[in-house]
Amino acid sequence: DWLPFRDTHVHELARHDGWADLSEVCIRCGNAPSAYKCDECYGPTVYCRACVLADHARLPLHRIKHWNGTFWQPILLINLGLSVQLGHNGAACPSPVTFEAPLTVYHTNGAHFVKVSYCQCGGPAGGYLYPTQLLRATWFPASLTRPRTVFTFAVLKHFHHLTLQGKTTAYDFYNSLVHETDNTGIKPPPKRYDEFCMVMRWWRHLKMLKRAGRGHDPDGADATQPGSLAVECPACPHDGRNLPENWQAAPKGDA
Ligand SMILES: [Zn+2]
Ligand SMILES: [Zn+2]
Ligand SMILES: [Zn+2]
Structure with missing residues (x-):
């Protein structure tokens, strides 16, 4: 059925x-x-140019790609003038601070350089912490004092699914992101493999705490009791839930 369509599909x-x-x-x-x-x-x-930036x-x-008259040439949004404001739900900040070096953002479609302005106007004196502003934008910082690299929540979640389902290693996944960024190998993105592994371990730990409801305990994660993060097996016998009443009195052996 498919063979007659080879040429049309290649075209x-x-x-x-x-x-x-x-x-x-x-x-x-x-x-x-x-x-x-x-x-x-x-x-x-x-x-x-104005509309691609606005959109x-x-x-x-x-x-983004730019038609140079001969072919579609990749062009970075940062080079078109795009800048992202953190805090204020993306609206303008009266007191923004911007670092000269762009932020390296690893996402499911590879690495990006993004010009980021942090908010310095609200919250505690001096504004709330830069890593917190990044986390609120669903970007996970790879360091805590002055983050230069982030991984999107989406890429961390994506790898978590892949490694649980397909046993994909962090090394293979990371390199697939490098290929997504530039498959020619001429302009590889900044190497952030060690940072990816570190953040991924931290991400799994935090998700485990969150799913066990630790975020709602006023005593916090430190009050976590041994075994309380384990996932109960629904097929195992649990008294009062999936065992018949008076099961203790049942005769030994097969029912
Ligand atoms: Zn236009
Ligand atoms: Zn787009
Ligand atoms: Zn602000």
């Missing part, structure tokens, strides 16, 4: 590498020339 795949019949005019504003597309957003949509203000981990 359809190749079509995404060229301009094909894309609109010469930005599909969003309708008046500027289009030259940008996003590999993550839906559809064969092409934008002008990705809250999607800073999408991969």
Whole structure:
């Protein structure tokens, strides 16, 4: 059934590498020339520079490509001028602080460089801690004082599922993210394998505490009793739950 469609399907795949019949005019504003597309957003949509930036203000981990006249060339949103404000639910902060070096963000689609502004206006004096601001953006910091690398909650959750289901190692998963970022190997992202392993151990531990309800105990994680994080086996006999009443009086041997 499939063989007669080999050529058409190969052509359809190749079509995404060229301009094909894309609109010469930005599909969003309708008046500027289009030259940008996003590999993550839906559809064969092409934008002008201003519109691709506006559409990705809250999607800073999408991969953008620029038509250079010959082929689609990857371009970073940070180089188009995108910056992310933490705190204030993404709205402007009256007292932001921005570090010169961009934040390295590892996500399910690879590594990104993101220009991040922290909030310094609210909470305790000097603003609440930078790692806390990152955690509220669902980005897990790899260090606590002045984080330079984060892993999205999504990538940690994704690896957790993969390693439980497929026994995928952290090393293999991490390298798949490197390939996602740049499959040519010419521009590999900053190496953060050790950081990934450390954060992943921390993530599993925190999830275990959370699932056992430790976050709701006023005495905190330190009051965790031995064995209280274990998952009970539902098939094992538990008195008062899945055993018949008066089971102690049952005759020994087969029923
Ligand atoms: Zn436009
Ligand atoms: Zn997008
Ligand atoms: Zn602020």
